[in-house]
Amino acid sequence: MLATIAFAIYLACCAGMLLYGINCYVLVFLFKKTSARKNPRRHLAELPKVTTQLPIYNELNVAARALRAIAAFDYPAHLHQIQVLDDSTDETRTLIDRTAAELRENGIWIDVLRREIRTGYKAGALADAMPAAHGEFIAIFDADFVPAPDFLKQLLPHFTTEKTALVQARWDHLNRDASLLTRAQCIGIDGHFGIEQPARCGNRLFLNFNGTAGIWRRSAIDDAGGWTADTLTEDLDLSYRAQLKGWHLEYVPEITVPAEIPETYSAFKSQQFRWAKGSIQTAIKLLPQIFRSDLTAFAKIQTVFHLCAYGMHALMLAVALLALPAIAYLGGGIPPYILVIFIIPLLAATLGPSVLYMVSQHSLRPADWKKTILLLPALVLLGFGICISNTRAVLEAILGIRSGFVRTPKRGENTSNNYAPSASLVPLLEISAAAYCALTLVIYARHGEFGILPFLTLYAAGFALVGICSLREQFDARKA
Structure with a gap:
């Protein structure tokens, strides 16, 4: 039996x-069906106010590099607010304070926000920072990303309609050749950004914000219910909630932002564990609502494959x-x-x-x-x-x-x-x-x-x- x-x-x-x-x-x-599709752009008659958020927790090795890269954006200083969401408990705090003070002397608008308790972790930090964010648009970067100076001016024109909630850039890799492990991981990440994201975007299927290297419309975040910490993939969760509300997400593969790939097996497994658990949590949370929605049967099937892939x-x-x-x-x-x-x-x-x-x-x-x-x-x-x-x-x-x-x-x-x-x-x-x-x-x-x-x-x-x-x-x- x-x-x-x-x-x-x-x-x-x-x-x-x-x-x-x-x-x-x-x-x-x-x-392949939509590979020739060109991402639409519009001319920005007037630059909007943007808040760039940099969530950090004990990132001593990369915090200053990320902050300097964001401060170097080619964007009017009075229209660009930088929020450093620093939950660090080690010497990263001192490094951030020193770097922020140095950049402020050059006219950079930087606010360092700290919490005594890491309630909600990254999602909680993002949610707590929203009341102090002045931007109509919110750019978000993890601490290991190094965006180019023209990032904002390249990505903002892709908000072509008032219902565009997010524009996501493609990840590239700073340490691709560090080891066999990093080279193998890069192939996997490229599969997501080279095929999955453009396939979903080009065919108007649900896709996701990747947690970094993207710009949100502030009103879309608010309309979708804001950042929540009931899953480990707050980015995926918010993406789906926004799309269920009728918002659209765009992906622009020609704009890249390099970042670090985990160089140890323990770090790689930790990252994969978080993504796997968070995506299944999001599936459990949102699939009932997706099944009740007016999405096509094919679109619903694709959301199941997307959210349950780690299964x-x-x-x-x-x-x-x-x-x-x-x-x-x-x-x-x-x-x-x-x-x-x-x-x-x-x-x-x-x-x-x-x-x-x-x-x-x-x-x-x-x-x-x-x-x-x-x-x-x-x-x-x-x-x-x-x-x-x-x-x-x-x-x-x-x-x-x-x-x-x-x-x-x-x-x-x-x-x-x-x-x-x-x-x-x-x-x-x-x-x-x-x-x-x-x-x-x-x-x-x-x-x-x-x-x-x-x-x-x-x-x-x-x-x-x-x-x-x-x-x-x-x-x-x-x-x-």
């Missing part, structure tokens, strides 16, 4: 992975863990038609995203996309390797377990002030999962079922890579 239930769950997870893989092809098709990691983990019971259920031999059911979803789940990433690299980096694609196996291993951490995030969201907003450590140009990763048992679970998948691989090989072995190899290698590297980082941090 238990084996039958396990096999049924296995098949259900395979079906989910198959649908996800197919939707990657759908997004590529939608992107794929839970399905992938379930497939890995249930592969061994599955062969036991089938008596040690898998009929060819069952083997096809096993392999096709795994192929779709692996090849679908891979095609999306290849097309994005060809679109964004035509000069060296073939060279970049050679790094795709590293990204695939990362995707398998973070299944346990992200599945935990998904389960916590479903179970309503609350957790704080854990910022992603930034290195900046200062390598001496490194924020150490916290101790975690997850790497041990990942290494154990690698051993389990290796055992499963051996058993399948002994039964002559070679078709599924490449996928089990990816699982074992991915878990081992992420687990061992994460554990090594923890040991190195203890020694330092």
Whole structure:
């Protein structure tokens, strides 16, 4: 009985992975259909007042760099207010005060806002700062972003209608070549900004503010209910609430803002955990309202894929863990038609995203996309390797377990002030999962079922890579 239930769950997870893989092809098709679309612009007869918000929490390595970049905007000083939302508890506070004082001497309008308690974390800081914001438009940057001086003048003309709530720029990467880990992550991020965002924007599907490197219309934030801290992805939450209110979001890929990619496995997993948990929290919060809305059936389906994308990691983990019971259920031999059911979803789940990433690299980096694609196996291993951490995030969201907003450590140009990763048992679970998948691989090989072995190899290698590297980082941090 238990084996039958396990096999049924296995098949259900395979079906989910198959649908996800197919939707990657759908997004590529939608992107190609509208790739020639030019983002509309309008002439600004009069420059509006803008508030740029810089939320900061213990960002000693990058805070001054970000603040100086924002202060260098080519925009009239009396029309540009800078709000530094500083919740820091370390020496970052002193650095910000010193930098702000220096910039004020040059006529820059800077307000440093501080709170005694980090209520609501980043979302709370943004919400608390709104009453003191003077701008008609609100630009937001995380501390590791370095916008160009013409950022405001480039992005503001894309508010072409009174119902345009947001204009989002594309992320680029300051430390792409720091390591194999950063190069692999860049391919994944480029997939989102090179295919997913333009596909959704060009086809008038719901898309999202990415939390930074974008400009909001102040009235849209207020109309949508403002910033709320009941999810870990306040940016995604506000984006969807605004669009449900009838506002439109625009994405402008030709305007880029470089930022740092996490350089450690622990930082990468922490960032992914926050995005995974927050997106599922947002799905639970808003999908009922989306289903009741007057969106088309296709648009509603796409919101499900968008908000629940990180659920794929839970399905992938379930497939890995249930592969061994599955062969036991089938008596040690898998009929060819069952083997096809096993392999096709795994192929779709692996090849679908891979095609999306290849097309994005060809679109964004035509000069060296073939060279970049050679790094795709590293990204695939990362995707398998973070299944346990992200599945935990998904389960916590479903179970309503609350957790704080854990910022992603930034290195900046200062390598001496490194924020150490916290101790975690997850790497041990990942290494154990690698051993389990290796055992499963051996058993399948002994039964002559070679078709599924490449996928089990990816699982074992991915878990081992992420687990061992994460554990090594923890040991190195203890020694330092």
